Amino acid sequence: MPRTLFRKRQTKQKRVSFDRRNAVIYAIGDVHGCYKELKSLETKIVEDSGSFDCRKIIIMLGDYLDRGPESARVIEHLADDPPAGFERICLLGNHEQALLSLVDGKLPLDAWLAGGGGSTLMSYGMDPNNLSILHRKSAGLIKAIAEGVTAQHIGFLRSLPIMAHAGRLVFAHAGIRPGVPLEQQTDRDLLFIRDDMFDNSERLDYWIIHGHTPINGTPRLEGRRLNIDTGAF
Numbered sequence: 598m599p600r601t602l603f604r605k606r607q608t609k610q611k612r613v614s615f616d617r618r619n620a621v622i623y624a625i626g627d628v629h630g631c632y633k634e635l636k637s638l639e640t641k642i643v644e645d646s647g648s649f650d651c652r653k654i655i656i657m658l659g660d661y662l663d664r665g666p667e668s669a670r671v672i673e674h675l676a677d678d679p680p681a682g683f684e685r686i687c688l689l690g691n692h693e694q695a696l697l698s699l700v701d702g703k704l705p706l707d708a709w710l711a712g713g714g715g716s717t718l719m720s721y722g723m724d725p726n727n728l729s730i731l732h733r734k735s736a737g738l739i740k741a742i743a744e745g746v747t748a749q750h751i752g753f754l755r756s757l758p759i760m761a762h763a764g765r766l767v768f769a770h771a772g773i774r775p776g777v778p779l780e781q782q783t784d785r786d787l788l789f790i791r792d793d794m795f796d797n798s799e800r801l802d803y804w805i806i807h808g809h810t811p812i813n814g815t816p817r818l819e820g821r822r823l824n825i826d827t828g829a830f
Contacts, residue, residue, distance in 0.1 A: 688758060797820075
């Protein structure tokens, strides 16, 4: 996914802290439009949580859109109430940020489509080819996409925090930059960082749960980071 959406200086996205005392936490990595897989995983989480008598929290690590077949249904589901007895924190991923940058005129349509945006349009009942025929001008095309995705879903995406942390336990879509305090972490790093964190995972000051980079096989701890993007799409 292109990083052109960060060419201009932006206000930092919201970050949230929470109390993890007397709580069991479940984290879910990149969904990418795979609604059935998400629902199946939630069912397993609810079943597993039955043995715990405490607060129950689900943290979603972003990238709910693109590539998979049911992005619209995933967003509708996450914008609704969590499973009974659970709290849910949904974080922003780079694919959500890309869609927002598209509708705000900060990312070219071709760049967004190259990241899997066509499947998102199809999930909202929009065909990219038909849209380009009906709307010759870019402004009209972007407006049609924003209206098709709906103001409710756009508003939900705009409301998402970019990081959640409890003490030295941190959740972010891509990860954090080693040696940088949490309050100084940039939006770009939280959404995109890879090698600089991977190469220095033993030096992290925090325990980080992240996605963004698909892995093969079972997630395993690498230094102080755990990547749980298992390539759902």
